[in-house]
Amino acid sequence: MTTQPRVVIIGAGIVGCSLAEELTARGWTAVTVLDQGPLFATGGSTSHAPGLVFQTNSSKTMTEFARYTVEKFSGLTLDGQWCYQQVGGLEVATTSERWTDLHRKASWAASWGVEARLLDREECAARYPLLDRERVLGGFYVPTDGLAKAVRAAEAQARLAIARGATFVPNVKVIDVEQAGGRVTGVVTDSGRLDADIVVSCAGFWGPAVGAMVGQAVPLLPLAHQYVKTTPLAQLVGTIDEAAEAAGPILRHQDADLYFREHGDRIGIGSYAHRPMPVSLDELAPSANWPDAGKQPSMLAFTPEDFEPSWQDAVDLLPALAGTKVADGFNGIFSFTADGMPLLGESRHVKGFWLAEAVWVTHSAGVARAVAQWLVDGQPETDVHECDVNRFEDFQLAPDYVHERSCQNFVEIYDVMHPLQPMESPRPLRTSPFHGLQRDLGAYFLEGGGWERPHWFAANERLVDGFEIPGRNDWAARYWSPIAGAEAVHTRDKVALYDMTPLKRLEISGPGALGFLQWMTTNNLDKPVGAVVYTLLLDRSGGVRSDLTVARLADNRFQVGANSALDTDWLLRHAPTDGSVHIRDITGGTCCVGVWGPLARDLVQPLVDTDFSHKGFGYFKAKQAYLGNVPITALRLSYVGELGWEIYTSAEFGTRLWDTLWQAGQNLGVIAAGRSAFNSLRLEKGYRLSGVDMTTEHDPYESGLGFAVRMDAGDFLGRAALAGKSPDAVSSKLTALTIDSPDDVVLGKEAVYLGGLPAGYVTSAAYGYTIGKGIAYAWLPSEASTPGTAVEIDYLGKRVAAAVAEEPLFDPKMINIRR
Template sequence: MAGPRVVIIGAGVVGAALADEISARGWTDVTVVDQGPLPATGGSSSHAPGLVFQTNSSKTMTEMARYTVEKFCSLDVDGQPAFLQVGGLEVATTDDRLTELARRHGWITSWGVEASLLSADECVELYPLLDPSRVLGGLLVPTDGLAKAVIAVEAQIRRATERGVRFLARHEVLDVVQEDGKVTGVLTDQGELPADIVVCCAGIWGPRIARMVGMNLPLTPLAHQLAWTGPVPALEGQTQEAVRPILRHQDADLYYRDRYDRIGIGYYGHRPMPVSADDILSVEAAQDMPSVMEFTEEDFEPAWTETRSLLPAAREAKIEEGINGLFSFTTDGLPLLGESPEVKGFWVAEAVWVTHSAGVARGVAEWLVDGYCSSYDLHECDVNRFEEHQLSPEYVLARDCQNFVEVYDILHPLQPSGAPRPIRTSPFHPRQEEKGAFFLEATGWERPQWYEANAGLVEGRSIPTPNDWAARYWSPIVGAEAQATRETVAMYDMTALKRLEVTGPGAAAFLERLTSSKVAKSVGSVTYTLLLDHDGGIRSDVTIARLARDLFQVGANGNLDLDWFTRHLPADGSAAVRDITPGTCCIGLWGPLARQVLQPLTDADFSADGLKYFRAKKAYIGSVPVTAMRLSYVGELGWELYTTADHGLKLWDTLWAAAEPLGGIVAGRGAFNSLRLEKGYRSFGTDMTYEHDPYEAGVGFAVKLDKEGGFIGQEALTRRKENVSRRLTCLTIDDPQSVVMGKEPIYDGDRPVGYVTSAAYGYTIGKGIAYAWLPAELAEPGRTLHIGYFDQRIEAQVAAEPLFDPTMSRLRG
């Protein structure tokens, strides 16, 4: 099949790879345009230093890097290889970095790539230029290496051309033509190219191209320094381009690579140097290439001083050349992939470095041709993941520059983001500050992790202190709040969770089509259900409350759910969806005394029969109108109480006045996470993602395969149900100090077999908890496994779940 007419903007390492991948899948009516010459177009690919380190905290990013390595190893141009697989070595010169390398070794092991931790002597043996007195140890990934980006571009251009793809050099894009909200072509300085699909792979020019369809791309080009020494006497006679591993010295924001008898030095330690995409010179105006700016020697001076210390042989050489090369940075350090929410047929594959280029192209090609990506979980890369404030120029510039500064930093999983903060605050924020809330950020919301006002609860309780890493951004108050929730009653701020409203005469039918279980039930019903992709993978888990015949409220996981709903709205306008999160707020009132707090405040019946489990009703709490839903993600009796933002503070004060005399507390997210894991509740994006199906993830109860009318993913699930080869599994840890944090490898003997998703200490069951993906045959209660935590092996047992209240008596009481 020729497929639809596709125009790819940008023939760098991403655009060339996408042309190759998409044409290999049968779409050959493809044209690739670039303002520069081929194969060195003048963008970031043309000057990229080519270092490919696969280790990443993101499973998806590592998998895309692994595919890039595998593909590039198979590419050459007239015998010139596209990849030099010399290995990748990260060295530590401080104790903190040595510990961090053990954590990184855990990531790469979790994601299935071979790696090993090395002693200082082994590092020096592998890379003799190192000063032995500086190095404490290292991490080696043998399959890392040097990508020859321009050769990779040319090789993929040749392959795609053989299938009929056209490549047009020196064609400047002037506009993306659209009609009735759909792309129809690309206007260049040499004429218009008709198109059904346009994919922007323009790299540092991406924001400029995206604006042509009114799309705000949160990407900033930033200059990054790369310098080359002159001949290094110690390397005299080196006839191969690279014989040593690529090297990272992250303690000083540096990396190194061979080039015959010279050394390339990359540096992230200088001040951020952002450049507007509109200010980048054209190919004709640039002296060298548009992505290369003048080298600023004064910024590089600390790098050169440190280099001569770490690599003493460099003292006999000089810096002969250098550039400030532009690369793309995003607010969360991840690529921007997917289709515009407003202009059908306009796609982006942006903020992609050479390391992940072929993997990204493979994923986007599958997404385009098949309608979904089967190779990777792309939810964290979807361009539609951002909240509106995350697209503001101030936010984008600040966070992109922060990510540049932190690119090699040791970052804790809970480490708060920097400025600008605060951005979003719930109506309860003044009261939370009064109670000494320690805030972390969630999609811009300031969300309490614990409250210092509860410090007095710690005394007399058994709350073990975890290991040093787990004890960061932690307080024993977290444990006290968790225990107190199960003893009395607690108020939790749930405002940060996304809330959608679906309305219209076709709302029920619309939601039935999108969800895996029946939601068009009686008014007042609340349903836990799943959004599935066409391959049966989990796109999200949501709660849907039917508040009126044509009115539903959806508890969602984020902006991608809103995007999914919006894309599938019926063409006849019979259903509409809108985000009501900013104008509403929510308090979770949970605990055995919750009914004693709530019932005296209202004339509505909140008895066990008056509002049954997973039912909703409208009521007044004092003078505050609320929507009450009887459900709980901490596993205790209680309700989620929703109201409009203007009534929020009054709701808080009303509930608190009734809860405090009963020994009630306010509690934070730390306690919430511990309690939900005791109850075995999954968290989308952490425990389960697009790559998992409901039966593997333990949420098959939310699927009704015989549902009348069918739903997206039904056919695929029918096939997948009988072939469950892995399971999300509960593990418990007896040692109270051995609290893990997530993404650690699981070992069966010496064999890595899976990885941790969510983890916390269970303060009311007295054990550490870790959920993990394991082969189905290992997910048997009672089996002993080990978790690789930094340089330790922590014993853990597979446990039956839920760990707390398996009869559900506390929830249903």
């Protein structure tokens, strides 16, 4: 490929135009943007988008995308007309649950650096006089939120791109994306062919059709969403400049699934309260026909019966609307995904084919910047693992799954969602061989990655009376039981079985396996057979993509404990193509029991045919053995900080493995324990969770993982970026905090204050039943990470006192693990 790649962007909506501008600004000027519709109201979602930009999101990444969009659009004009109006954004609460949730949102804003404040009902009414103040408990206000004029912003950016050399071609239909040798080579349209080194699908809800041209799944669902405009409102007539369109803030009434914006003297109302309305692309007219037809293909006929309940809710909140009626409305098509996040990144199967799909106007410029950085620089500055198109497991690409989950995301878009709230359907999808046995013990299952994961067991309720387990407030007590605390303490005192089957396992083998893993990871894996090594995957800038546990089971065969499908994708992308390395996901065909606690050896040793003593089977070692009749691979490691093993076998032996351990452990007081106890125990030991505690935005030294980096063990991916870095030369640090108040169990993403000002944010949190304190890990400036430093955590509207603690909080000399 030349230094000036030929880029074809499919789609001239807000994302395609933003990407063209971002690419040309970075010197990539051989950019062609194609669209099947006219420029720049192409007939897609951008053309009818109401343009409301609310920046604050539970996702740091999505908030950063929105914040950049505001920053960029605020500086754009088109022929003297504005592209963005910072009229402010107001979200109001009419229920106590929503009012509490707005306090959470205010904490997110402080965490992610968005200026925001909570308002009482009088302040809400002052900013939005049409409100029925008696219905409002309070509100959340962001002064920089506002209105984006989407088509105008698209054209403004397109003009900048064109001035730098980009070409925009309207009214052409893409027929095919050509490829050769696993790489895109060109795009075929109904008007001819274009050579291309890179093709980026920014086609919005048409994306699945484009992806199908190269065999790339684009798991999004087009759904219709209702939007209406009222007749003129007497209170607004003559008060708003027609060119400005709006004077008051954009408004969300999420308790009724509604949002509002001004259109001069009329009010626009959007509703998510109606039934999901999935749309088949086969039923839509081509975009090229829409100017003549007079109706955009993305604007379907309004169904007034679906809007009737929403109209009443709108009038209840804004009584002045009773003097108006719906003047016009439509059902507009937007893209939804199974997890509510965009689809970004390069196809692993077809190099050079990229996606920037399921992106709304709110996040458009931020997404475009990230994708442009990804293309030009090799990676984006913002961590995008939540948005990477390769994040899905195979079952999550099933059309029925995409359909059901996308529809449910539409239903839940404005719901108050608890951090632990699982999907309710389709379940169960993935179950370990122990699932039936766990149900017999009264397991309370939550779902993650499609797996049914026991969080505690009703059979252990009898243990609660023996321990003092602090209670919790209503919010923290959801998806929790005091039984979890009893299971954690019991693990420290005796022995427990943990189902670790959902952890992703890869087998990497072949004559080139060692060399490949040495290049891909940070630690030295050139150890004897039977060694286990904790190591990291980094990107080129030294950011932490993931952490791995690698067991060398034979000279050319390794078992790799990974975190997600993205780890598999990353390794497959970098694997040599000469057949010297084979990578196989073995998760579904295997299972794992974690046997941990001071009595773990008393349980396991009589059952196995080899020495499991500390001398015969040291820490971070692996052995293949028989446990009773079951062939096993045992890894001597522990993420709960106690003596024990991860014991693996093939799925066919799973029930036998569990039964053998369970029956032999009865006289030792063995229990089954769940993930709630596991999370508490791992935080007491300071063990990190990839993608939560650290991401590509953090290097190993900031993350407290410098011990897993061997700069003297040869070259590895990301090594050059770490040169000169050390734990003593970091500006921010993942820091352990303890909370004395047992009632205040934070859950993650809360803002941390130092000296009364926001200084960082919580990643993982739990109550530490062994140490008798709440635990929160947080990103803080390095100067604030000194043990004993007093901080405050913004939790549900109150400041909770916390203190920086030296880690690990439990067993710092590793005595328990190395018994």
